Amino acid sequence: MALDGVFLSKIVKELKACFINSRIDKVNQPEKDEIIITFRSFNENKKLLISASANYPRIHITNHNKTNPLQPPMFCMLLRKYLIGSKVKDIEQIDNDRIIKISFEVQDELGFNSIYNLIIEIMGRHSNISLVRDRDHIIMDSIKHVSADMNSYRLLLPGVKYIYPPKSSKLNPFNNNFNDLLTLVREKDIKVDKFIFSNTYTGVSSLLSKDMFIRLSDEFNIGDITYEEIFNFTNNFFLKLSEEKTFLCYYHKDEIKEFYCIELKAFEEFEKSIFKDASSLLDEFYYKKDKQDRIYGRTADIHKILQNNIDRCLKKISILENSLEECKEKESYRIKGELLTANIYNVKKGMKSIEVQDYYSEKEQWVNIELDENLTPSANIQYYYKKYTKFKKAEEVAFEQLENAREELHYLQSVLTSINNIDKYEEIQEIRSELIESGYIKHRKKEKSNNKSSKPLHFLSSEGADIYVGKNNMQNDFLTLKFGEKNDIWLHTKNIPGSHVIIKAKNYTERTLEEAAILAAYYSKAQNSSKVPVDYTEIKNVKKPSGAKPGMVIYYTNRTILVTPYDLKLKKVE
Numbered sequence: 166m167a168l169d170g171v172f173l174s175k176i177v178k179e180l181k182a183c184f185i186n187s188r189i190d191k192v193n194q195p196e197k198d199e200i201i202i203t204f205r206s207f208n209e210n211k212k213l214l215i216s217a218s219a220n221y222p223r224i225h226i227t228n229h230n231k232t233n234p235l236q237p238p239m240f241c242m243l244l245r246k247y248l249i250g251s252k253v254k255d256i257e258q259i260d261n262d263r264i265i266k267i268s269f270e271v272q273d274e275l276g277f278n279s280i281y282n283l284i285i286e287i288m289g290r291h292s293n294i295s296l297v298r299d300r301d302h303i304i305m306d307s308i309k310h311v312s313a314d315m316n317s318y319r320l321l322l323p324g325v326k327y328i329y330p331p332k333s334s335k336l337n338p339f340n341n342n343f344n345d346l347l348t349l350v351r352e353k354d355i356k357v358d359k360f361i362f363s364n365t366y367t368g369v370s371s372l373l374s375k376d377m378f379i380r381l382s383d384e385f386n387i388g389d390i391t392y393e394e395i396f397n398f399t400n401n402f403f404l405k406l407s408e409e410k411t412f413l414c415y416y417h418k419d420e421i422k423e424f425y426c427i428e429l430k431a432f433e434e435f436e437k438s439i440f441k442d443a444s445s446l447l448d449e450f451y452y453k454k455d456k457q458d459r460i461y462g463r464t465a466d467i468h469k470i471l472q473n474n475i476d477r478c479l480k481k482i483s484i485l486e487n488s489l490e491e492c493k494e495k496e497s498y499r500i501k502g503e504l505l506t507a508n509i510y511n512v513k514k515g516m517k518s519i520e521v522q523d524y525y526s527e528k529e530q531w532v533n534i535e536l537d538e539n540l541t542p543s544a545n546i547q548y549y550y551k552k553y554t555k556f557k558k559a560e561e562v563a564f565e566q567l568e569n570a571r572e573e574l575h576y577l578q579s580v581l582t583s584i585n586n587i588d589k590y591e592e593i594q595e596i597r598s599e600l601i602e603s604g605y606i607k608h609r610k611k612e613k614s615n616n617k618s619s620k621p622l623h624f625l626s627s628e629g630a631d632i633y634v635g636k637n638n639m640q641n642d643f644l645t646l647k648f649g650e651k652n653d654i655w656l657h658t659k660n661i662p663g664s665h666v667i668i669k670a671k672n673y674t675e676r677t678l679e680e681a682a683i684l685a686a687y688y689s690k691a692q693n694s695s696k697v698p699v700d701y702t703e704i705k706n707v708k709k710p711s712g713a714k715p716g717m718v719i720y721y722t723n724r725t726i727l728v729t730p731y732d733l734k735l736k737k738v739e
Contacts, residue, residue, distance in 0.1 A: 168223055168287065168447075170261045170368015171338070171406065175426050176225060176443045177258045177265060183211060183226065184253045189269070192248060194241035195231035196459065198308055200294065202244075204253070214448075215285055215294055217308050221455045222292035224265060224285055226444035229452055232590055243306045244296060247271065247281055254280065259329065261337045261368040263287040268299065281305070286330065297327045338366040338403045343396045350392065357390060362399070372425065377402060379430040412440040414450060424450050460587050467596060470605055471581050478574040485567040488559060495556035500525055501534050502549035505542070512542035576603075576638075576714045579662035582690045583637035586664065592619045596637050599715050621648075623738040624684065626677040630670035632735075634684050638716030641665040642709070645718060651705035654678070656685040659698035659725055663689025665716070667704070679728060686730035695729045 187206035194200050199216040214227040237245070251271035258265055267283045280299035286292055295307040304327050311321035319328040334352075336345055349355070349365065363374035381387070381398055406427060414424045415435040423432060424446055440446040461468070500523070505512060508521045515538050523532045536545050583596055595618065600606045621644055622634040633648070635641035645655060645665050654668040666685040668677060678701065686697040702723035709718050 168263075169370035169373060170258070170263055171370075171373060171403075172426050172443065173224075173263060173265065173287065173368070174258055174261060174339070174407075175412075176447075177256055179226070179443055180213070180224075180256050180267075184213070184256065184267075187211075187253050189248050189251050189253075192241060192244045193231075193233045194238050194244075194308075195233050197238065198292075200241065200244065200308070201227065201231065202248075215283075216455070217286075217292040217294050218455065218458075219290040219292065220458050221451050222287040222289065223447055223451055224287065225447040227448050227452075229448065240294075240306055240308050244283075247296060247305060248283075251281070260332065261339060262330075262333060263368070264329065284327065288330070293321055295321055295327060302327045333367050335365060335367040338369060338399065339407060343393065346392060346396050357392060357395070358387065360395060366399070372423065372429070376425075376427075376429050376431060412443055412446045414438045414440065414446060421450055460584070460590070460593070463590065463593055464584050464587075464596075467584065467593075467600065467606075468581075470600065471577050471584075474605060475574060475577050475581075478570050478577065481570045482567060482574065485563045485570065488563045489567070492556045492560035492563065495553050495560065498549045498553040498556065502546055502553060504532070505534060505546045505549065509542050509546065512536070512545065514538070514541050572714075572717065575662060576717060578690060579638060579716055582662045582664075582688075585692075586636040586688050588622070588636060589619055592636060595619060595639055599637065599639055603714055622688075624733075624735040625738060626668075626673070626680045626735065628674060628677050630668060630673045630677045631738075632677070632681050632684060633667045633669060634688050635665045635716075636688070638714070641716040645704065645707055646709060649704040651703065653704045654681070654701055655704045655707050655720070656681050656699055656701040657720075658685055658689040658691055659700045661689050661691050661697070663691070665718075679726065680733055680735065682726045682728045683730055683733055684735075686728050687732065689730070692730050696727045697730060698725050698727055700725050 184204050184206070187204040189202055190205040190210060191203035192200060193203075196216075196218075198218050199214065202213045202215070204211050204213065212227050213224070215224045216222055248269055248271065251269040253267060254270045255268040256265065257268075263286065265285045265287070267285070269281045269283065270278055271281060272278055282297045282299055284295045284297055286294075293307055293309050293311070296305040297303065298305060304321060304323055304325050306323045307321040309321065311319070313320060318331065321327075334349070336349060346365075350360075353364075355365070361374060362377045363369045363371050369377075377399070380402070381390075381395070384398065385394055409427055411428065412424070412426055413428060415422050415429070415432040415437050417435055422435065423429065426443065440449070504521050504523060504525075505519075507524075508519065511521075512519055516536050517538050518533050518535050520531050520533050523530050537548065540548065580596060580600065587593060587596075597606060601608050619636070619640070621640045622636060624632045624634065626632055633644055635644045641664060644667050649655065649667045649669070652671075654673070656666040656668070657663060663685060666681050666688075668681050670677070682699040682701065685699045686692070686694075689697070691697045700720070700723040702720055706722045707718050707720040
C-alpha cells in the first residue's frame with residue numbers, strides 16, 4: 166500500500182495544523198508496537214495513533230478506542246514521565262523520507278525547559294518509535310530495541326546516541342533543480358528510456374511511480390523525451406500535488422484495494438470514496454486490517470489447535486466412509502451363508518468351491534461360492550455368517566462414529582468462524598474458555614482479568630426492528646436459549662457454520678427478514694459466497710440436544726431464504 170514519503174508529507178501538514186502548541190494529556194500503549202497520544206487543544210481532545218507494526222506501520226489521527234493493558238508497558242511509562250504536559254513545538258518530515266520527528270518542549274522539576282524528540286520510522290519490519298533527548302541526541306528508549314547483533318550500523322537502545330537511517334542518494338521531489346537531476350543520472354548511468362521515478366526521487370512509491378509514467382506517456386513521446394522535459398514534468402506534477410487536497414480509497418467488490426492522495430490513472434475504473442483528510446482515510450483503511458492481523462496473532466495457538474482437530478476429523482471421516490463402503494458387501498456374505506445352508510448336503514469337506522442356484526435373484530442364476538477345503542461344511546457356513554455379522558456391527562458403529570465426527574467437524578468450523586467474527590480482544594478469552602470446557606485446550610489456572618463477558622451484536626433494521634447476532638458459540642447459546650422468547654424469529658445458515666441471529670420484534674416485514682438473513686450469512690463461513698441458504702423459524706422450534714457442544718442446536722418447521730451476504734452498514738446499538 167502507498168503510505169510513502171509523499172503521502173506522509175500530507176499527513177505532516179495535517180498534524181502541524183492540529184497539534185502545534187497543543188499539550189499532551191494522555192499516553193497509552195494498547196499494543197506492544199503502538200502508542201496513542203491524546204492532545205488537549207482549545208478544549209478539544211484529539212488522539213494521535215503511532216504504529217511501528219511490521220505489517221501496518223503508520224501515523225494519523227484516530228477516532229477509534231482501544232483497550233489498554235492492565236499494566237502499562239515500560240515504554241509507555243517512560244513517555245508518560247517525559248511527555249505528559251509537554252507542548253508540541255514542531256513536526257517535520259526528514260528529507261521527504263518515511264521518518265517523522267515530533268519535537269516536545271517540557272519543563273523539568275527545576276523549572277528548566279527541555280526538548281525531546283519523538284522520532285517515528287515508518288519502514289516496514291524495521292519500523293520503530295524512539296524518544297530522543299534533543300541536547301545530546303541520546304535515546305531515552307525505543308518501542309523496539311535494536312542491538313548490534315541485529316544492526317551493525319546503528320543501535321536503538323536506551324543511553325545510545327541516536328543515528329538516523331542512512332540518507333538516500335535520491336532527490337527530494339519537492340526541493341531539487343535540473344543540475345541535481347543531471348548529476349544523479351550521470352552517477353547512476355540512468356538512460357532516458359529506462360527512467361523510473363521511484364528510483365530517482367525520495368518518498369515515491371512504485372504505485373505513484375507507475376501513475377506518473379502513465380501521465381508522462383500521455384503528454385510526451387517516451388522514445389524522444391529529454392531529461393529537461395522529465396524535470397519540468399516532475400516539477401509541475403509535485404507542485405500541483407503539494408496543493409492537492411484529495412484523498413481517495415479505491416474499492417473492488419466492497420473491498421478496499423488501494424488509496425492515495427491523488428486520483429490514480431490505473432484505478433479509474435474502480436469505485437472510489439473521497440475523504441476529507443489523510444487521517445480519516447488511513448483510519449478507515451487500516452483499522453479493520455490491523456485489528457484482524459493482531460487478532461490472528463493472538464489466536465495463532467487456537468487456530469493451530471482447531472486446524473489439527475479439523476484435520477483429524479477429516480481423516481477419521483474418510484476412514485469411516487471407506488469402511489462403510491466395504492460394509493456394503495455384507496449382504497452378499499449373508500446370502501452365501503443361506504445358500505450354503507440350503508445346499509449343505511451337497512457340500513463336502515475338501516471342496517474348494519461349489520456352484521449353487523441363487524434363489525434370491527430374479528432369474529435364479531447359478532453362482533460359484535468359494536470354500537475352505539480344510540473346513541467342514543458347517544464351518545464354511547459359519548464363516549460367511551460371521552463375516553456378515555462382523556460387517557453389520559462395523560457398519561452400525563461406523564454410522565454412529567461418522568455422525569459424531571461430522572458433528573465435531575461442524576462444531577470446530579463454527580469456532581473457526583467465531584474467530585473471524587471477533588470484534589474485541591476480550592472475545593478471544595471467551596473462545597479459549599469454550600475450548601477448555603469442550604476439552605480441546607488443557608485447563609490452566611485462571612489469571613486475574615478485568616474482562617467482562619462481551620455482548621452479542623445489536624443492530625436496528627432499516628425499519629427499526631431489533632436484530633441480535635451472536636459472535637461466538639457462547640453468545641449463540643445465550644441468544645437462543647436464554648435471551649430469545651418463543652415467538653422471536655431465529656435464523657441460521659443452512660448446514661453452514663455461523664452465527665445465531667434473532668429478530669426481536671412483534672411486527673416485521675419481509676425487508677427486515679431479508680436484512681437479518683443477510684447478517685446471518687455475513688457472520689458465517691459463507692461470508693464471501695453468493696445465494697447462501699438461510700433457515701428461519703420461531704425460537705420455540707429450536708432445541709438443544711442433551712450433551713450437545715456449545716452453539717449446537719436442532720430445529721424444525723423452518724423455511725429457507727436465499728441471500729448474498731454483504732456489509733449492510735445498519736445502525737449498531739452499543
